[in-house]
Amino acid sequence: MLEGTLGTLEGNPAKYVGTFFRAGDGMDEYYGMKNTAWSIFGTVDFDVTDRLTLTLGGNYTKDKKRFTTDVTSTDVFSGIDLDAAAYAPFRNQLIYQGGLAQTIGGPDVLNLGRPATAAEIAAFAGANPTAFAGISGQVQAIADANQNNPAANPLKPLKDFQFLPPFLNVPNSVEPGKTNDGDFSYSARLAYKLTDTVNVYATYATGFKASSVNLSRDSRPLASDLPAIIAGGLGTANLVSGTRFAAPEESTVYEAGLKAQWSVAALNLAVFKQSIKGFQSNVFTGTGFALANAGKQSTWGLEFDGSVRPVQGLNLSLAVTWLDPKYDSFVASAFGDLSGKKPAGIPDLSVSMGGTYTYEFAGGTKAIAHVDYQYESPTQIVDGLSGFPASVAQNLKREVNQLNASFTVALTNGFELGVWGRNLTNAQYLTTIFNAVAQAGSVSGYPSQPRTYGVTGRFKF
Numbered sequence: 001m002l003e004g005t006l007g008t009l010e011g012n013p014a015k016y017v018g019t020f021f022r023a024g025d026g027m028d029e030y031y032g033m034k035n036t037a038w039s040i041f042g043t044v045d046f047d048v049t050d051r052l053t054l055t056l057g058g059n060y061t062k063d064k065k066r067f068t069t070d071v072t073s074t075d076v077f078s079g080i081d082l083d084a085a086a087y088a089p090f091r092n093q094l095i096y097q098g099g100l101a102q103t104i105g106g107p108d109v110l111n112l113g114r115p116a117t118a119a120e121i122a123a124f125a126g127a128n129p130t131a132f133a134g135i136s137g138q139v140q141a142i143a144d145a146n147q148n149n150p151a152a153n154p155l156k157p158l159k160d161f162q163f164l165p166p167f168l169n170v171p172n173s174v175e176p177g178k179t180n181d182g183d184f185s186y187s188a189r190l191a192y193k194l195t196d197t198v199n200v201y202a203t204y205a206t207g208f209k210a211s212s213v214n215l216s217r218d219s220r221p222l223a224s225d226l227p228a229i230i231a232g233g234l235g236t237a238n239l240v241s242g243t244r245f246a247a248p249e250e251s252t253v254y255e256a257g258l259k260a261q262w263s264v265a266a267l268n269l270a271v272f273k274q275s276i277k278g279f280q281s282n283v284f285t286g287t288g289f290a291l292a293n294a295g296k297q298s299t300w301g302l303e304f305d306g307s308v309r310p311v312q313g314l315n316l317s318l319a320v321t322w323l324d325p326k327y328d329s330f331v332a333s334a335f336g337d338l339s340g341k342k343p344a345g346i347p348d349l350s351v352s353m354g355g356t357y358t359y360e361f362a363g364g365t366k367a368i369a370h371v372d373y374q375y376e377s378p379t380q381i382v383d384g385l386s387g388f389p390a391s392v393a394q395n396l397k398r399e400v401n402q403l404n405a406s407f408t409v410a411l412t413n414g415f416e417l418g419v420w421g422r423n424l425t426n427a428q429y430l431t432t433i434f435n436a437v438a439q440a441g442s443v444s445g446y447p448s449q450p451r452t453y454g455v456t457g458r459f460k461f
Contacts (some may be wrong), residue, residue, distance in 0.1 A: 027164055030070040031215040037063040043187075055189040063210035065179045067245075068171065069219055075164040081237045082155040082162075088147045094154040095143040103135055160440050163287055165238035168221060174228045175221060181248050183208035198260045207251035212280050214243050218288030246291035249278040257303075267306035274299045275328075283334050283383070286437045286444060295329030297343060313359055319352040335384025335393070344383045344393070347376040347400075364412040369405075376400035385443060386435050398429040400448075414460040419453070426451040 041059035048054055073079065103109060104124055105116035109131075116124070125132040146152040171177035187205035194200060220242025221229055229235055257270030279297035283290045305319035325346050330338040354372030361367070378399045385393050403425050408418030429448050436442035 025075045025164075026073075027217060028070075028072040028074070029217060031068065032070075033065060033067040033213060033215060035063070035065050037061065037210070051193040053191045055187075055191070057187040057189075057205075058184065059186070060184045061182065061208060061210070063179075063181045065211065065213055065245075067177050067213045067215065069167070069169045069177075069215070071167040071169060071217060071219075073164045073166050075162075078162040078164040079166050079237045080162070082158060083148075083150045083153060085148065087155075091153060091155065092143045092147040095146055095152065096139055098154060099139040099142055100136065103139060109135070159238075162238055163437055164217075166236040167217065167219075168229065168234060168236050168239055170219070170244060172229075172234055173232055174225050174234065175244060177244075179211040179213065179245055181208075181210040183248065183250065197262055198258065200256075200258050202256045203253070205253045205255075207253065209249045209251075209280065211248050212246045212282075212291060214245055214289060214291050216288035218242055218285055218290055219244055243291040246280040246282075247278055247293050249276050249280050249293070251276045264310070265306065265308040268304070270301075270303045272301050272303075274301070279327075279330075281330070281333065281383075284432060284434050286434045290334055292333060294327055294333070294338075295331065297325065297327050297330070299323055299325040299346075314355065314357045316355045317353065319350075321350040323348060323350075333383060335386065335390070338383060341383070342380070344380040347379040349375075349377040351375040366410040368408040368410060368418075370407075371403070371405040374400060374402040374404075381430055381433050381445075385433070387440065388443075396430075396433060398431070400429060401425065401427045408456075416456075416458050416460070418456045420456065421454075422452045423449055424451060 039059055039061045041057070043055055043057035046054040046056075098115070100121060101115035101117070104121050105112040105114055110116060110120065110124065112120070150156070185206040185208045187203060189201060189203040189205075191199055191201040220240060222244060223241035226239075226241045229239075251274060253272060253274045255270055255272035257268065257272075259268050260266060275296060275298040276294075277296050279294040281292045281294055283292070301324070302322045303320070305317070307315060307317040309315050323346055325343050327333075327338045327341050327343060330341075352372065352374050354370065356368065356370045359367045376399065378397045380394055381396050381398050382393055384390060402423050404420070404422045405424060406418055406420035408416055410416045427448065428450075430445040431448055433443055433445035436444040
């Protein structure tokens with residue numbers, strides 16, 4: 001491996017064709033999970049008065065998961081430990097050569113404003129043997145002191161290309177590949193009928209989400225398990241910590257609202273606050289997913305949705321959501337301490353409006369025209385980007401403006417034929433962004449769906 005790396009660096013890669021980056025190298029991935037979950041739940045209503053109702057509910061959940069990974073990397077280069085003691089002489093040589101070029105080309109010697117070339121170093125050594133010997137000794141001492149220092153490893157830039165290293169599969173003697181969660185959640189609700197068509201309510205509820213398992217190539221041992229893994233001789237080359245799973249999250253919700261239903265219209269209005277302890281964050285890395293638990297994430301929100309039928313056959317709808325989320329505590333995120341910051345991907349304002357007109361011909365055939373519009377206010381796409389200042393991610397935002405429409409003819413025999421168009425304005429935005437794989441300083445992303453047309457036929461029976 002050392003000779004292969006040295007040969008490539010010295011410009012003789014042809015000798016090693018078929019060893020590094022050969023055709024067919026990559027990953028073979030197999031994952032398995034068995035999930036067993038059961039719940040006991042129920043609700044009961046108490047009619048306090050003829051208009052006031054108290055509803056109590058409870059739910060006990062038991063959730064067990066067993067998961068396995070069988071990931072094999074056939075990428076030879078990614079399996080090289082560039083910090084290994086066996087490569088110390090090579091690292092020593094590179095540090096020495098680089099330090100010599102920097103020093104002789106520096107302001108105290110030749111003042112070239114750049115590292116000296118091999119020819120310039122040889123010329124200086126020939127003309128100034130005593131000075132060269134002193135410089136060489138100093139540079140060699142630095143190389144000797146740093147040849148096993150990972151922070152000073154001159155091969156470190158090559159690690160960016162080792163994104164398919166050998167993976168430690170689970171279960172193993174340290175990691176059992178199991179989760180076992182249980183929780184009792186409950187709710188209490190008071191509902192009062194102001195009139196026969198208008199109801200107001202207030203709710204307090206708790207919730208629970210079991211552990212989430214990371215079944216991707218970024219499934220790596222927890223930092224707390226890594227010492228035992230290394231001590232047990234299970235460590236693989238270039239093994240780093242990450243996440244196998246995210247612990248459970250527990251939520252608390254306060255909500256109050258109004259519901260109304262009339263013959264030609266309906267509306268729902270709600271204000272709420274939701275707090276989630278252990279919020280499960282999931283970040284796409286470009287080669288997999290990284291799970292993490294925030295200490296606490298909370299959201300204030302206001303929701304409205306309503307519909308009206310102004311004339312026969314026409315139904316109009318409107319839904320508006322305003323949200324004010326934040327990470328109350330998220331110290332150990334993939335992008336540092338996000339405590340007090342707004343989570344990415346959650347717009348302050350979301351609006352959905354639509355209209356459907358149905359015309360029924362004599363004999364029962366129907367023509368149905370529909371149009372809807374979706375809007376999301378500008379929002380930060382991701383919480384952060386590794387290697388970039390926080391301001392970069394904060395300024396990468398998306399805004400959604402999407403118009404859809406369809407027209408359908410429904411025959412009485414159950415056959416329906418429709419034409420439709422989505423994103424008719426061809427609005428373009430990025431759905432997600434992430435650090436480009438093996439391209440430090442670059443960012444990749446996935447664009448939104450373009451304008452799309454189609455025809456649909458279906459038969460109901």
